[in-house]
Amino acid sequence: MQERKTPFQQLDFSLLFYLFVLMCFSLIAIHSAGAAGQYEGNFVxxxxxxxxxxxxxxxxxxxxxxxxxxxxxxxxxxxxxVLLLLVHFFGIEVNGAQRWIDIPGLGRFQPSEFVKIFVIITLAHYVFHLAKNPREKTFKSDIFVVGKILAIGLPPFGLILIQPDLGTAMVIAVVIFIMILMSGVTYRMISLIIGLFVSFVALLVWLHNNFFAFFTQYVIQPHQLTRIYAWLDPNANIGAEGYQLFHAMQGIGSGQLYGTGFTEGVKTASGNIPELHTDFIFTVIGEEFGFVGATVLLIIYFLLLYRMIIIAFTCNNSFGTYLVAGVVGLIAFQIFQNIGMTIGLVPITGLALPFVSYGGSALITNMLAVGIVLNVNIRTKNYMFGENE
Incomplete structure (x- = not known):
């Protein structure tokens, strides 16, 4: 017997509340960065x-x-x-990266942000098709499944990578890996994929150490390599890419337990941290609100992702589950990457902090992703005696 609930009753208000709290964090931090004279115009x-x-x-x-x-x-x-190809051939270049299309009267538009959602939907549909047609789980069939997923995911991954936009390409890679996990391949295949990834990283290190000229010309952009150097040793690269990271880490560290106070951040006001209202917005929160403020932000993110995971588990439609799983991976990785790069845990890639960093394309994409999760939730049917078969 089915419990009849209206879409409004099915709406996950806790998810909306967490999103509202993140919006408040965003406006406060952006205002503080603006008060420090980091940019011109009212970005709030x-x-x-x-x-x-x-x-x-x-x-x-x-x-x-x-x-x-x-x-x-x-x-x-x-x-x-098509949009990624338009960017490749007709996109505008900013700071050495060709990621945007200029739309007259509307400004810049970054297609790669929306492609993340398109890839999630496409891969979720394929994995759903697999679930509807049970297969014998053998290593040979796993190769076919992984090959098909890679055939869908690698073209946008490659076009985004050559823009170059390593951060967004890594998000696509994470979504691909999550969908491979959701496809039900064996642990043997998962172990092989992880082993191949580790071997690839080892190969990159070997090329760097033995064929440096080839490595910098054909494998990695020079500015990306200097970012890795800065990540490994920020103090030794303060004059290069490590400049931003060094001051960001100092700012977060100076926040200590309770922070310096709203608009009272010394590093925030110094002008030594470029892109403070976008990529390095966590520095503002860490310095001005300290460990307590940063922890509250992380708790809100945890609760947001936790609710999404619950929605994925309670959904009685596997396609909806796959969609939500893709969104969880999308948002979780961006949170980890952005905060990780500001504290020196991972190299700087330029990914925005979801729902907090200033921005148009990235923010709208993440809001659309939450809309998909809410969509799945309000259309999940609840049964008193088991699930619908």
Whole structure:
């Protein structure tokens, strides 16, 4: 027997509350960065506009039954690939990266952000198709499954990587790996993939040490290599890429337990940390609100992801589960990468902190992702006596 609930009753208000708290963190931190003279213009008002647009799109994503995404997966994937090709041939270049399309009257548009959502939908549809057609789980069949997933995921990964946009490419790679896990391949295949990844990293290190000229010309961009050097030893690279990281870590460390106070951050106000309101927004929170403020932010992120995982587990439609799993991986990796790079845990890649960093394309993409999760939740049917078969 089914419990009848309206979509409003099914709406996950706790998820919306966590999102609202993150919005408050965002506006406070962006205001503080602006008060320090980090940029010209009122980015707080602009961020409110982006939040408003993102909310509208999030609600729009909730209206369409997510089952229809199955039929839209191929068209969306094709649109995403076309947009990435347009960026490759006609995109505008900023700071050595060609990632944007300039739309007259609307400004810059970064297609790779939306491609992340398109890849999640397309891979979720393929994995759902696998689940509907049970197969014999052998190593040979696993190779076919992984090959098909890679055939879908690697083209956008490659086009994004050559922009170059290593951060977004890594997000695509994480989504691909999660979908491989969700496809039900054996542990033997998972172990092989991890082993190949470790071997690839070892190969890169060997090329760096033995064929440096080839390595810097064909494998990695010089600025990406200097970022790795800065990550390994920020103190020795203060004059290069380590400049930003060194001052960011000092700022976060100076926050200590309770922080220096709102708009009272010394490093925040020094002007020594570029992109403070975007990529390095966590520095503002860490310095001005200290360990306590940073911990509260991390708890909110944990609760947000926890609710999404619960929605994935309670969904009685495997396609919905795969969609939510992809979104969880998308947001979780961005949180880890952004915070990790500001404290020196991982190299700097330029990924925004979800829902907190200032930005248009990234914020809207993450809001759309939450809209998909809410969509899955409000259409999950609850049964008193077991699940629907």
């Amino acid at each position: 008002q602009l961020q409110i506009i982006w939040f408003a647009i993102g909310t509208i799109l999030m609600l729009s994503a909730m209206v369409i039954d997510y089952e229809l995404f199955k039929n839209l997966s191929l068209p969306l994937y094709i649109i995403g690939m």
